[in-house]
Amino acid sequence: MAKVLSANLGYPRIGEKREWKKALEGFWNHKLTETEFLETTKQLRLSYLQKQKDRGVDLIPVGDFSFYDHVLDTAVLFGLIPERFKQHDDAVTLDTYFSIARGNQNAEASEMTKWFNTNYHYIVPEISNQTKPRLTTNRLLDLFNEAKEAFGITTKPVIVGPITLLKLSKGYDATHFDALLRSLVPLYSEVFTQLAAAGAEWIQVDEPILVRTTNNDDLNIFKQVYQQIKAAVPGLKILLQTYFESVDCYADLIKLPVDGFGLDFIDGAAGNLAALEQFGFPKDKVLAAGLVDGRNIWKTNLADTLSQAEKLLTFTGGPEKLWITPSCSLLHVPVTIENETALDPLLKDALAFADQKLSEIVTLTKGLNEGRASVQPALDAARQSIQHLQQSEQRNNRAVEAELADLDKELPKRPKDYAARQKIQSEVFHLPLLPTTTIGSFPQTAEVRQARRKWRKGEWTDAQYNDFIKEETEKWIRIQEEIGLDVLVHGEFERNDMVEYFGEKLDGFAFTRFGWVQSYGSRCVKPPLIYGDVAWQTAITVAESAFAQSLTQSPVKGMLTGPVTIFNWSFVRNDISQADVFNQIALALKKEIQALEEAGIRMIQVDEPALREGLPLKEEKKAAYLHRSVYAFRLATSFVRNDTQIHTHMCYSEFDEIIDAIDALDTDVISIEAARSHGEIIATFEKFAYKKGIGLGVYDIHSPRIPSVEEMQSYAERALQVLDPHIFWINPDCGLKTRKPEETIPALKHMVVAAQNVRAELHHTIPNN
Ligand SMILES: Nc1nc2c(c(=O)[nH]1)N[C@@H](CNc1ccc(C(=O)N[C@@H](CCC(=O)N[C@@H](CCC(=O)N[C@@H](CCC(=O)O)C(=O)O)C(=O)O)C(=O)O)cc1)CN2
């Protein structure tokens, strides 16, 4: 009988207890041999397939698993390996693979950047005009066969499509795009041919680039590419998969010569539904409907979603032409709710992580195939759980609602403009030209993490833990003084994560124990859950900052995470507007900043590394988001005294599109990542003629490599060709929590010498300094 199918688009790699992370780091630290590493990761991979099979998913993906990143996997598959990592014999060893991602003492890592508007980071493929793509090892074939041998299942391999891959790559001129694409397409066809020969029926080709603004020329490229592939591999069906927004140019898109389209009906719901209504859907193709949120952790309202699915069914050529899927890969949500024993049952009951989402998909599919009555109890249960949370006290905090209602429409403003503040502040701080500073965190060593674990488990008292944090802070204040940094930080030793830590102290947040999500490589984050109204209770950072400041004559920056970043790096309730949540967090931070000022802290950094990440993918939505962001940031920061210096920090970003918003934050100093992208962003600030305090990172902290004095000096010199030395700061790209002390200390020493050298050069050109 013709049936609707359930399909997954991608499963989390990290494991219920981050077994994958531990295997990777064990291998890097030589605690696991290569054989042990390969065996461990194989067992993990098989267990993920098993789980999906057990839950009853019809179409299970392979190729979603990775040793680091799936974009890097795709680049390596096609031999897109930067020259500096190439081996004589063209072999791509594990060592080559990890060097591209992490760098080594001889070569800088490839750039890493945000995957669309998520907190996942991919390795940017480096391609030159001369690059000759070639097929290395067909890993998809190996993975397909592995699943077949282990479970006898025919899986659906997943690959990043050629156009998305090329558009996300760097290093070639736009004029070479066509030629590169022409050389890639036969290689994709070859991979697909081998898969078809091995028995694959479908391949999922991810082309999320289609949700960015697309024009007819772009679509023509798609048409040519997929025509060619289909002609070369007629036996394999292609699902062209999109996610994160609605597709542009729907009417032409659905004419592409593929066998199915995957559309996002969560983040792209409005646009995709309207297009479907207007243009219908081709009867001979599959509609893979992303109806279960792959990016948030709330239970699906199954009854409503089932109605939506029934509606979609009327557009397809029959039930066998509809698949129910998550809205995107489940890479972006934690693995399972089952191990969360400490959560408030009211909340827990309203949550669904990856495994639970797969069950939801299976339930919806069953409801379509066997009728609503067959799943009625599940529909009722989901509705009830959602309602209970909605009516809870935490979601209805009257005091917070009153404060929000009181807000002015006008952008909050500092009492004096930047020029006036700069004058006042220069008299207070007496900083040298090109002041040196760091971004906030110092190494979170095993010792620091262990101390926190002991304290959490109750093995250490509060006093023991606090003493430990104080000792660590004092140690690093002395280290910073010795290195000769001008503006110090307390080191953030008390923080597990820059977002989770704040969430733990604010009302309206909840935490999981194992709710980890991959951020980049082996690094994971455990986003807090903003499930209620956010409110400030008690000082969060004041004791640590005041203590650090009491140890030294140098200024120590207070260190907070900004409202937009707290929002973007949490799983957020979706029953109130983004602006309301931004402003709730901003009002809470404002109280914290007031407390810091009262404690005599004169420099306060409010980090917004995720501001760029949250930028909507559609042009028409961008301005409103940026306005909300600037409003919330200024609500938190702009009331301060003229002699309180407000800093912010951003990383992993392409700043071009947000430079006006950055300027509108009206901070006294901003520090920005620049070294990891090999200095590229300097041009942005030249174009804009940025006039406020700014530090462009001279040290790529994501690599274990220790940069030389010359290298950092040359980054600073390049920046100073476009920026006024009177506004320029010298700092690393980001915080140093992921680095070891033995990497951090020499690198910062080099940085300070680099600053001294550049200052000396400037003294020849600028008198009176
Ligand atoms: N939320 C967020 N997103 C971000 C960033 C960020 O800092 N935060 N930075 C950018 C880059 N992304 C990053 C993401 C994660 C990490 C990172 O260091 N993550 C750590 C986990 C951090 C953490 O929460 N640590 C906990 C410890 C968690 C833990 O592993 N506990 C172990 C015990 C550890 C031990 O004994 O050694 C256990 O419970 O079993 C703590 O310090 O308390 C990791 O994966 O290793 C760094 C950068 C962009 N996005």
Ligand SMILES: [Zn+2]
């Ligand atoms: Zn950063």
